[in-house]
Amino acid sequence: MKREDIRVCILRVGGTNCDAETQTAFEALGVQAEILHANDVVKRGNLMDYDALVFPGGFSFGDYVRAGAIWAKWLVAKLSKELKAFFDEERPILGICNGFQVLVEAGFLPAFDGITQYPEAALATNHPPGYHCRWVYLKHENRGKCVFTCNIQEGKVLRMPVAHAEGRFLFPKEKEELYLERLYDNDQLVFRYCDKNGNPADGVYPINPNGSFHDIAGICNPEGTVLGLMPHPERAFYWWQQPDWTRQTLMPFYGDGKLIFEGLIEYLEKKF
């Protein structure tokens, strides 16, 4: 598939944010990206016209019930056939922040044995509590399964901002160790919070900004085609979005967030 033919659908509903930044990132890399209201996609029935799907950040439906829960169950009710086809055809699906919460609540992640009816994980209230908006370091832990990060060296440390109140990744207590083992065995672990040298956060705030189990910041499905992460790559796309740009004399033109979008695009170019 040629880069200029790639069409990315960025879904939005009330409360979505950073959809425009996500669109800008994709367009800067030479692909077509459209922001579509989820109601319009249902009305037109045109989700399968797109090659990739993005659930952006924000606070869909006001984060009522639980962050991402309402939108997730809405999607299951209205678009499950199309979403399942998207998933089965291994077209890439990216969930950023609230998008990650939506994918977990909808059973698309971790999806150890395929899409589940009920969530197998949760993104719970931050510990320490509150809305945390800060730059964090992430260690890339994937060994090559995740199509979004297969160009990123294992162990590389990336810098991106988080901005959420419910980002504490959890597994059911009684299955914590089992599920963690499955994440490693299937190569589903993608990003963990770390310090700037790549040392694990070990749950220590603010290196781990939300108290996530095992410092988990992002995971993919066993096929590597669905990625959910709490940090915002679209807010770390250009050099001037970074917090220290006024203090640096020379910075690379792009920030680390670009790597995620580029990975998605290169996967589509190669596979389809």
Next chain:
Amino acid sequence: MKFRLKVEVGLKPGHSDPEGETAARLLKELGYKVERVNVSKVYTILLEAGSKNEALLRAEEMCRRLLANPTKDNYTITVEEEK
């Protein structure tokens, strides 16, 4: 028949409750001998159903499908007929 469901969704034991811990800390500072605070959400739902048992089954379904995440949440349901 109309039923009034009260669904309380709270955290399963073993999961930390940052909101409860914060409230407990402040209540202690206000002088109360508070040992622990657990936060839960209560949904009051008016529902048409053929029987009390059916209303209870519907409420359980609602919890599984939306109101609770089985990873971390427990729920309790009480049903009363609405006169």
